[in-house]
Amino acid sequence: MRDFKVEEFRKDFPILSETVHGNPLVYLDNAATTHKPNQVLEAMRNYHHKHNGNPHRGAHYLSVMATEAYENTREKVRKFINAARTEEIIFTRNATESLNLIAYSYGMNFINEGDEIVLCISEHHSNIVPWQKVAKAKKAVLKYMYLNSDFRLDMNEVKEKITDKTKFVGIAQMSNVLGTIYPVKEIAEYAHTKGAVVLVDGAQAVPHIKVDVRDIDADFFVFSGHKMLAPMGIGVLYGKKELLEKMPPFLFGGDMIEYVEEQNTTFAELPFKFEAGTQNVEGAVGLSAAIDYLEDIGLDKIHEYEMELTAYALDKMKEIPYVKIYGSTDLKNRGGVISFSIEGCHPHDVSSIVDTYGVAIRAGHHCAQPLMKFVGAPATSRASFYFYNTKEEVDVFIDSIKNVRRWLGYGS
Structure with missing residues (x-):
């Protein structure tokens, strides 16, 4: 994309100018967490310098300003994902907490013995372990949808696994290991017919x-701020109002109550009944600035540019005979995540060696051990791109993995 000003964007990220082991940092671990531009850092700094206060609990100026900042972010998130109502936006610490909230507040109360819970085999542990607990506690049946030979989820598999007994379906829109973007709209449509x-x-x-x-038409939708330029410690749970209203609170304490008597308590209205205690206003401020930054660039442009990088990297990697790629090499319905292995080399060794060249990648099971078992790999290496990465950085990455086997004594 000639009009994509990646070098201008990079100037907004101080950490991208750092060096690692004497080499320029090449950060390719964006699926784990992303870096923050100056605009996000300054927004959080400005909040602490001028507006820090405990939201919802005071009539003084700082409390009012903190409340305004927090609630303005809720409305911005609503627009960002096109939710119908602000009360459908619940702030959490991260996607993991959002998933646990749903499992314990919805799953433990509305899934019964003999009901089916259906997940995709590629789910992150955060969307597996809570449902294992629910299934065991409620004597429900936990089932998995499996991928085809191109690491995709065929709708025939979806229709086979989701039955009249299925009460809950959980699936990631994009795999953190394979980069596959799943047809979540079609899956939701079919699941709702059941x-x-x-x-x-x-x-x-x-x-x-x-x-x-x-x-x-998701009934619930979750995400984390730190994977989209915002700070750690702020996450989002979207839920349809009619579902959230009938769910009991997940945590109890201050700010989520209406009245407390000696023996009884009534709870606040949505969204506050799910937000116990003092909330992360700094994180909300950072999330607001991150949304502004991404929308100024445009998500469509970001995805298009990342697909150029991914195609470039895949073409280079396919030329290396001892590299195996896990995930489709077809760019259709794919994101900028590439999991791979190098013949004869443990992924942790790969990560440590390329780090000496300043290249940051991930190694391990990526919190997706059922998927690892399914694809026959105990662990993989993973490179993941964001809009601030460049083709020059991909070249450094490719050169670094070409040197891994030489380091380990293979001679090439």
Whole structure:
């Protein structure tokens, strides 16, 4: 994309000018967390310098300003994902907490013995372990949808696994290991014909593609701020109002109550009944600035540019005979995540060696051990791109993985 000003964007990220082991930092671990531009850092700094206060609890100026900043972000998130109402936006610490909230508040109360819970085999542990607990506690049946030979989820598999007994379906919009973007709208549509509730984990999708929760028709949708330029410690749970209203609170304490008597308590209205205690206003301020930054660039442009990088990297990697790629090499319905292995080399060794060249990648099971078992790999290496990466950085990455086997004594 000739009009994509990646070098201008990079100037906004101080950490991208750092050196690692004497080499320029090449940060390719964006699926784990992203860096923050000056605009986000300054927004948080300005909040602490001028507006820091405990929201919702005071009539003084700083409390009012903190409340305004926090609630303005809620409205910005609503627009960002096209939710119908601000009360459908719940702030959490991260996508993991959002998923646990749904499992314990919805799953433990509305899933019964013999009901089916259906997940995709590529789910992050955060969207597996809570449902294992729910299934065991409620004597429900936990089932998995499996991928085809191109690492995609065929709708025939979806229709086979989602039945009249299915009460809940959970799926990530984009895999953090394979980069596959799943047809969540079609899956939700079919699941709803069976009366099932659908949860979409958008942690890997929201930073890279435009998301419309009403178009998808997800009943629940979750994501984390730190994967989209915002600070750690702020996450989002979207839920349809009619579902959230009947769910009991997940945590109890200050700010989520209406009245407390010696023996009884009534709870606040949405969204506050799910936001116990003092909230992360600094994180909300950072998330607001991050949304502004991404929307100024345009999510469509971001995805298009990232696909150029991904195509460039895949073409280079396919030329290396001892590199195996896990995930489709077809760019259709794909994101900028590439998991791979190098013949004869443990992924942790790969990560440590390329780090000496300043290249930051991930190694391990990526919190997706059922998927690792399914594809026959105990662990992989993973490079993940964002809009501030460049083709020159891809070249450094390719050169670094070409040197891994030489370091380990293979001679090439």
